[in-house]
Amino acid sequence: MKRIAIIGAGPIGLEAAIAAMDGGFEVEIFERGKVADAVRQWGHVKMFSPFGMNSTARGRERLERSGASLPESNELLTGAEFRERYLLSLARSLPPDVLHEDTAVLAIGRSGVLKGDHIGESVRGNTRFRMLTRNATGDERVVNADVILDCTGTYTQPNGLGDGGIPAPGEGAARDRIFYGIPDFIGRDGKRFAGRRVLVVGAGHSGATAVTGLVELGSAETHWLLRRDRALPSEEIPDDPLPERSRLAAKSNRLVQEGRVTLHRAASIESIANLNGALPVRIATPNDEYSLVIDEIIVATGFRPDLMLARELQVQTCWATEGTYPLAASLLGEAGADCLKTPAFGAEMLMHPEPNYFTLGMKSYGRAPNFLLRTGHEQIETVLDWLSEKESSTITITSRSTR
Ligand SMILES: Cc1cc2nc3c(=O)[nH]c(=O)nc-3n(C[C@H](O)[C@H](O)[C@H](O)COP(=O)(O)OP(=O)(O)OC[C@H]3O[C@@H](n4cnc5c(N)ncnc54)[C@H](O)[C@@H]3O)c2cc1C
The missing domain is CATH 3.50.50.60 (FAD/NAD(P)-binding domain)
Known part of the structure; x- marks a missing residue:
């Protein structure tokens, strides 16, 4: 046989x-x-x-x-x-x-x-x-x-956080403040993110799930960083046969439009520092480079x-x-x-x-x-x-x- x-x-x-x-x-x-x-x-x-x-x-x-x-x-x-x-x-x-x-x-x-x-x-x-x-x-x-x-x-093999798909300088050192995947906001990871300033990196279904979960949990600030230059991060498919996917895309876009999520578009992470418990992240866009101070990062880059x-x-x-x-x-x-x-x-x-x-x-x-x-x-x-x-x-x- x-x-x-x-x-x-x-x-x-x-x-x-x-x-x-x-x-x-x-x-x-x-x-x-x-x-x-x-x-x-x-x-x-x-x-x-x-x-x-x-x-x-x-x-x-x-x-x-x-x-x-x-x-x-x-x-x-x-x-x-x-x-x-x-x-x-x-x-x-x-x-x-x-x-x-x-x-x-x-x-x-x-x-x-x-x-x-x-x-x-x-x-x-x-x-x-x-x-x-x-x-x-x-x-x-x-x-x-x-x-x-x-x-x-x-x-078990998440993509890197930095520009060009490689790890960002400081990513390894800040590892205990970086979550790869989608946290369990209403379970074991809730305490970690509630009332915190959080940056979600990456679009797609995982990014949208993380962003909506954070807002529902009650993060202090929710930032969403996308490599692409899109005013609305989630692609909404007309007459989507998967209603759950469609609902999530619409909801995550609405949070951006309502200003409850701050969008950083056409952006990449240049470096991450670890300063007295806060994470100053250096962000580059085609016309600008600036620092954003946050407490936690969620990586949803696939x-x-x-x-x-x-x-x-x-x-x-x-x-x-x-x-x-x-x-x-x-x-x-x-x-x-x-x-x-x-x-x-x-x-x-x-x-x-x-x-x-x-x-x-x-x-x-x-x-x-x-x-x-x-x-x-x-x-x-x-x-x-x-x-x-x-x-x-x-x-x-x-x-x-x-x-
Ligand atoms: C959050 C999330 C939600 C998703 N939702 C959906 C959805 O709604 N619908 C859908 O169709 N798809 C969905 N997917 C996509 C996909 O269908 C799932 O990732 C699915 O689990 C893939 O199945 P798989 O069997 O190919 O791989 P996995 O589920 O990743 O299984 C691989 C298995 O191999 C084992 N393994 C790995 N390496 C070794 C090794 N060296 N030796 C022995 N064992 C090893 C692992 O422990 C694991 O048990 C989702 C994915 C994610 C991450």
Whole structure:
């Protein structure tokens, strides 16, 4: 029976696992933390797409068969609700020994073959992948596999704060006053931001969520810094089929128009100092440079993939977005706020020169922010159909302890 190694038990890794098992493959999943660890970290955020779009018919049917009660298709869940009411159940539905939590994949190579060997040749597929894994107790194992689905997302790799995408001078030293992502304003992070002067850096859904959350919490001052020169920071899509996204965009723009949020547009951060507990931030615009004194910074500049994992493989990523190359090239033509307008794609769009190595989910988009779970579900079906049809030699996974 064919076997597939999946890295990452997020929403896409889990859906890939059940689809692969339904397709007759044998599967193992390796998860660095606990199930859907990234979703757990942003669990306080309300999702903008409804449950029906965030789950697959395959997953829902699997759970319903076992008597589970699932959210309604049109329900808008928080990340935590999505995880608790769906993803954890999917994980529990897996047979024993399929899921390895607290097991990070540290590196992937090929047995007996170096990165520079057999350049772009399918003969590389004749040898097995070697994955170095490490569990919570520090035990390291080499796992050999013939097909890898890299579903590791991007959430733990935030983009930098400074001009040009690199860290701003002083960013490292001020790290304890900088929050990367979207804080839990009504929960654990409320005290940190209430009554404070806060600068949010970055547009998009995350920036809009942070800004509206701060105003509702009662920050002393809310500043919003954008690289682009836009009078209204959030793009409002006419007749948006995702009402939650539309509501957030309109609300964040209204806060700017009402003067409750101060906009710094066409701006970049030159440096951050740490002065007696306050953060004087040096801001540059095309015609001006000035200082803004604040207490906290929220960075909502997006995320980037960890390309080190597959460094020893022949992986081709887009030089602009670091997404899987053929897919990324087609997405560049679609750049914009509307993630529903993703072009159709086949398995060839998701292929690297390295045979049988696929990047699925958020990571396949690289730095492009407009990935939707619904797109990831299509990727899974496309790749598994292709693998099923492909004539292949016996695919195996074996492991060997090094301690
Ligand atoms: C705040 C927020 C809200 C979002 N809301 C929506 C929404 O409403 N609708 C929508 O369609 N999309 C939404 N997205 C976008 C996207 O769908 C999510 O980011 C989604 O979690 C991506 O799923 P994934 O499985 O590709 O990656 P992730 O959820 O990031 O999962 C990756 C998994 O891999 C694990 N991992 C990472 N590295 C390793 C390693 N080396 N070894 C082993 N395991 C590893 C991680 O611990 C994690 O569990 C949102 C994103 C964010 C950040």
